[in-house]
Amino acid sequence: MTPKFSLVIGFLLLFGNQVNAQEETRETEDTVLKNRVVFSLGYTWIPAANELSETEADGGFFVPTVGFDYFRKVHERWEVGIMWDWELDHYMVNGDELERERAMLFALVANYELMDHWAVFAGAGVEFEKHENLAVLRMGTEYAVEMGQDWEFVPSFALDIKKGYNTWSLAVGFCKRF
The missing domain is CATH 1.20.5 (Single alpha-helices involved in coiled-coils or other helix-helix interfaces)
Known part of the structure; x- marks a missing residue:
């Protein structure tokens, strides 16, 4: 050769x-599984609210919440998605005397994975309610625990900033990646 x-x-x-x-x-x-959906149950803490039947503030009110989220991976660590939360109670926000009944929150968010399984998210949206709709800024964090077969257990924590008051949410969800 x-x-x-x-x-x-x-x-x-x-x-x-x-x-x-x-x-x-x-x-x-x-x-690579680029899509994920999350179904969650949790509670939203509203420090400036009380039950509708109460006339004086007693230091806050817990509202049960159901959530559904959809995310799409757009980069190795970035996702974009929509978060939908539904508050399952009727309450009054003190100060503004703002009545809220079964409010639904929709937010477009960006999710950034800080490290494996731990992410932070932020975005904006609208809380729809029959008395008054409110603009919302949402930020929070979540941690995914793998359960196998593309399922995850996802505890999350979020802060919602609204006109006149803020809320804190703590939820646990089940995620399916596909």
């Missing part, structure tokens, strides 16, 4: 291995 022929064969083998490695990389990229 001539040195030129050996060199050509060596390049072809090297190039062939690189093409094969690229195909394997594409296969693993295609299997």
